[in-house]
Structures are given as C-alpha cells and as structure tokens.
Amino acid sequence: MTHNTPLSPRPLRHLSEVHRRVLSAAQLRSHGVTTAELNERCRDGGPWRLLLPNVVLLHSGGPTSEERLHGALLYASRESTPGVPAQPRAGDPHRSPYPEAMITGLAALALYGFAAAPPLASADRVDVLVPRLRRLRSAGYVRVRRTAELPTAQAVSGVPVAPVRRALADAVARLTDADTVRLLLTEAVREGHCEPAALVRELNQARLLSRSHVVDAVESLVAEGRAAAEDRLYRLVGEHRLPDPVWNVDLRLPGGPYLGGVDAYWPEQAVAMELDTRAPHRDEDERWAEYTRKREHLERLGITVVHVTPRRLRESAEQQAAVVRTALMAAGDRDPAAYVVVLPR
Incomplete structure (x- = not known):
C-alpha cells in the first residue's frame, strides 16, 4: 500500500x-x-x-x-x-x-x-x-x-x-549568539514586520531583557528604529510642504531650567513635535511620568506638543501632516507662548 x-x-x-x-x-x-x-x-x-x-x-x-x-x-x-x-x-x-x-x-x-x-x-x-x-x-x-x-x-x-x-x-x-539575535531583530524592523517598541515589549514580557546579548541587540534595534522614524519625519515635512522647523533641539527658559528635547520645533508658532520611540523598560511607569511632566510643562508655557509614533508616520503620514498643519495654523488664535531658548542637541 x-x-x-x-x-x-x-x-x-x-x-x-x-x-x-x-x-x-x-x-x-x-x-x-x-x-x-x-x-x-x-x-x-x-x-x-x-x-x-x-x-x-x-x-x-x-x-x-x-x-x-x-x-x-x-x-x-x-x-x-x-x-x-x-x-x-x-x-x-x-x-x-x-x-x-x-x-x-x-x-x-x-x-x-x-x-x-x-x-x-x-x-x-x-x-x-x-x-x-x-x-x-x-x-x-x-x-x-x-x-x-x-x-x-x-x-x-x-x-x-x-x-x-x-x-x-x-x-x-x-539563542546565545549575539550576532544572530541582532540580525533577526534588525531584519524584523527593517522589513516592516513589527515596530521596535512592540518587539521590545514582547521581549520584555518574555523576560529576555535581563540577558546582556539581548539588551545589546535591543539598543541597536531602538537606535536603528529611531533613525528610520526620523527619516520619515523629514520626508513628511518636505512631501507635505510644511514650514521647515529646527531639528533635534533642546528647549530652555532664559536663565532658567532645562525644559527637554524635541525632534522638531517651529519657534514662530511655538509648536513642537516629539517622536515616541521609547522601548519598554522595568521603570517604564517612571519614564512615562517624566515624559508626561515635560509635555505638560511645555504646554503650560503655551507650546503645543504634537506626539507621533513611528507606526503613525509609516501608516498615516498624510493624517499626521494635517495634525501638524492644524497646530501651526491655530498658533495665531492662542495667547503668545513664553520665550524659550532653542539650543542644538
């Protein structure tokens, strides 16, 4: 048979x-x-x-x-x-x-x-x-x-x-080979299989971030993911004909405290854009609270903060450009923002 x-x-x-x-x-x-x-x-x-x-x-x-x-x-x-x-x-x-x-x-x-x-x-x-x-x-x-x-x-x-x-x-x-781990994680992000933050969250849930070779691979992954997201942000501004911002700057009150860094800032309209490429950590709650405090502080000073993720930039760039354009156009209807010093990062 x-x-x-x-x-x-x-x-x-x-x-x-x-x-x-x-x-x-x-x-x-x-x-x-x-x-x-x-x-x-x-x-x-x-x-x-x-x-x-x-x-x-x-x-x-x-x-x-x-x-x-x-x-x-x-x-x-x-x-x-x-x-x-x-x-x-x-x-x-x-x-x-x-x-x-x-x-x-x-x-x-x-x-x-x-x-x-x-x-x-x-x-x-x-x-x-x-x-x-x-x-x-x-x-x-x-x-x-x-x-x-x-x-x-x-x-x-x-x-x-x-x-x-x-x-x-x-x-x-x-896997114990650091190069293989790094290649697999990098390929997953480069080929668009998943976002860096989502991937790192999965590794964190699997309790793998205590392994040094995995942590090293994740650091490279997050850096590469951020670079790719920044490139999409540059293209978003150019392709949707938004006014040119100043890129990657720190904000500080004159003679006062440091307010934090932003990825793009339009000084005349007091609009800032920040990429969320944070990867999950054990102190994630504390990191998120710090980010929220910074955003609230900037907004109390009259600065509009546009929060964007790499996924939104990739999947809905036109919508994100519309959000920024709306914030820029609304600047004339708001009270003047506090004067801040803009420094290169």
Missing part, C-alpha cells in the same frame, strides 16, 4: 497532498487501519514509518520540510491525540486543521522569509506553541512552547504560524 492508496472505509480525496502523507494514529483508525496493521506497516523496512508519537509518515523515505512541519502540528494539535481526528473541512477555510497549535521560533521565521533564520531543511528542531494548560511534552524533533494566551495564528504557505513578535521572542529565548 502506498501513501496515495485510499484507506477504507473513508477515502482521502478530501485531504490535501501533505495530509495524505502524514496522518495521526487516530485518523488512520478512522480510515479502518487497525493497530496491528499500523504496527506491521511501521516495522523496520516497512512501507510507513513513525514520524512522532502517534504521527505516521505514509512512506518509507525521509520526511520533507513540509512533512516535518505538518507532523509537528499534528502531534501538538488538540485533536491529534486519540479522539476526534483533525482534518481540514472543505468550504471552511477559517477552521484550522490543527486546533490550539502553531509553528513558532526559528521555523516560523524561516516561513516568514527571514534571511537571518536557518532554512527549514537544516532545522533540527521545530518549535510549536500551545496553551499553557495542555498536557503535552516535547518529543523527537518537536519542542513545545507554552503560552497563557494563544495568539491569533498567521497562515503562511498554508501553515499556522505565530505572529512575528512572538516567534522572535521564542527564537531569541533559545
């Missing part, structure tokens, strides 16, 4: 090609294969082989990368254990054939196309993400990762994959 031979009493025509080559023991039983028949076909030299516990490869050759991925998901899936078999349903594209399981870590990053991730063919491990309360152990080439709240999977090449931020955190948790 080959892997394409229909199994009685239910044929396999409704399954995709890879699902015909990799099936669980429960699924095989539902197709009429007895335990004795299964053991006979998976014996040494037999036509099938046991890929993982209760997961069978329906040919005797080595598994392909696709078969390894689907085997890992079948093993980790809630319905791959004895009970109701996990099978995709025709006409129901939103139902995952692998409930409560998704690929994460380096294998997920490879599926997303990360150049810094090793190719799937060379991966000796495949990480799968499952709910924390699942009773499931790592086995064979499958490494189980757990989470209190399972994120919404992304379908990549027909495979349910953890969101990039989570996949990166799971990958970084296993």
